[in-house]
Amino acid sequence: MKPSQDDLYAKPYQQVSDFQFDDKVAGVFNDMIRRSVPGYGQIINTIGDLAQKYAIPNSKVYDLGCSLGAATLSIRRRVEGRNCQIIAVDNSESMIQRCKENLSAYVSETPVKLICGDIRDIEIENASLVILNFTMQFLAPEHRESLLKKIYEGLLPGGLLVLSEKLYFEQPKIQSTLDDLHLDFKRANGYSELEISQKRSSLEHVMKPDTLQQHEIRIKEQGFSQFSVWFQCFNFASMVAIK
Numbered sequence: 001m002k003p004s005q006d007d008l009y010a011k012p013y014q015q016v017s018d019f020q021f022d023d024k025v026a027g028v029f030n031d032m033i034r035r036s037v038p039g040y041g042q043i044i045n046t047i048g049d050l051a052q053k054y055a056i057p058n059s060k061v062y063d064l065g066c067s068l069g070a071a072t073l074s075i076r077r078r079v080e081g082r083n084c085q086i087i088a089v090d091n092s093e094s095m096i097q098r099c100k101e102n103l104s105a106y107v108s109e110t111p112v113k114l115i116c117g118d119i120r121d122i123e124i125e126n127a128s129l130v131i132l133n134f135t136m137q138f139l140a141p142e143h144r145e146s147l148l149k150k151i152y153e154g155l156l157p158g159g160l161l162v163l164s165e166k167l168y169f170e171q172p173k174i175q176s177t178l179d180d181l182h183l184d185f186k187r188a189n190g191y192s193e194l195e196i197s198q199k200r201s202s203l204e205h206v207m208k209p210d211t212l213q214q215h216e217i218r219i220k221e222q223g224f225s226q227f228s229v230w231f232q233c234f235n236f237a238s239m240v241a242i243k
């Protein structure tokens, strides 16, 4: 089925309400994220490659904030035969419902446990790989450290965390240049000025990006032994950390 095109912000609103992962967003999410996040497709593919390298037999793999299951599907294709279990979590019922349909479209021997719930409430244990693909930025800043601590504790030695996030830059010229490049990317993908500005207003109170330094410090403080950015395009990055 052809995914629906994201035109949620194409008509003018008197007042733009805060962004929510509701049924309307879930219905166009695949198109929305691909046209909004530079490198998304490559990141999803590479998460599969990393799963092949890091998912160890009889362990668990967590996809936290799984949305429609793109990362889960990419992982599942690469870990067959290892008796792994994938746990995919999202607190949007609309996302989980659609994710379930997407997963059932493909045959696999690797079980996926889909949980509709808050990633702050789930238990993490026996994990060889944990994915936070553009999810932590939606968590209130005061909850980010305890989530990372829980992930660290639930990872097996040598286990991998993949953390993808939109970044904020403290150097003003760098911030505005990378932000402009991102807006150009959205324009090139067919978003109008109205769509771009209304979406921006809707995300203003909902998504709070950290700087790369904040991520690195917080990750290392939990005890992760190795950390690197493996992908960056403009103000979007994906990081890896090894326990």
Ligand code: GEK
Residues within 6 Å of the ligand: 021, 033, 064, 065, 066, 067, 068, 069, 070, 071, 089, 090, 091, 092, 095, 117, 118, 119, 120, 132, 133, 134, 135, 138, 139
């Ligand atoms: C992908 N990882 O396609 N608990 C559970 N889920 C949450 C929470 C929370 N506290 N907060 C937000 N979410 C996906 C893309 S999208 C990123 C992730 C974006 C969920 C929210 O419902 C949404 O589905 C997802 O995190 C963020 O690889 O839209 O930019």
